[in-house]
Amino acid sequence: MNENGKIVPSEIKGWNWGAFIYNVFWGIGNKTYLPLLCLIPGFNLIWMFVCGFKGNEWAWQKGDYKDIDTFRAVQATWNRAGLAQFIIGLIGIILYIAFIGFILTMATHTGGTSTHTTIV
Template sequence: MEENGKNVPEGVKGWNWGAFAYGIFWGIGNKTYLPLLCLIPLFNVVWIFVCGFKGNEWAWQKGDYKDVETFKSVQSTWNRAGLVNFIISIAILTVYFILIAIFISSATNAKTY
């Protein structure tokens, strides 16, 4: 795929957890500024997924990587951090909703004396 004059190898394409979870910071770190669109309220809900899907391609096009292995090595750190962030966020949200459900359940079942 040729965009902006820089060929994107097949080995580069794919999901990027770092671009998904850390959009703005990942974008600045990889000299690609489309993730700054995540600052737009409501639009960002969709745009984080676009960043996850297109992030590797954007980073390849803006970076000075010698080969795919070097690129993957750099992005693997972002991917690990992004995946850990995503898992922790889902765990926290799950605990939050369980606690809310328990609170609502106990409030509706409370007896007044």
């Protein structure tokens, strides 16, 4: 139970990708403003995980949902978008690291085919 007397059903507890990835926008959209703390540099790296873990509970407490199915339907959209963005970001990071590795390898690789010209 929270400060306004709303009991959080155990069925809705769990990870919320939307609250994790889109924390500030998700918070505003769900009328819960604790995710705005993600605007604090440095602190946001920790708080985004808190948002992911507690997001469903906060949204339930602040929202006006008639039943669990309606809540799940609304949060499913946020979850899909958040998970997709997480996967895209992860792929981007992996490609970036691979690209940097490739560039560094090419810059340091002589390959034994160096063509040095000696001027006499």
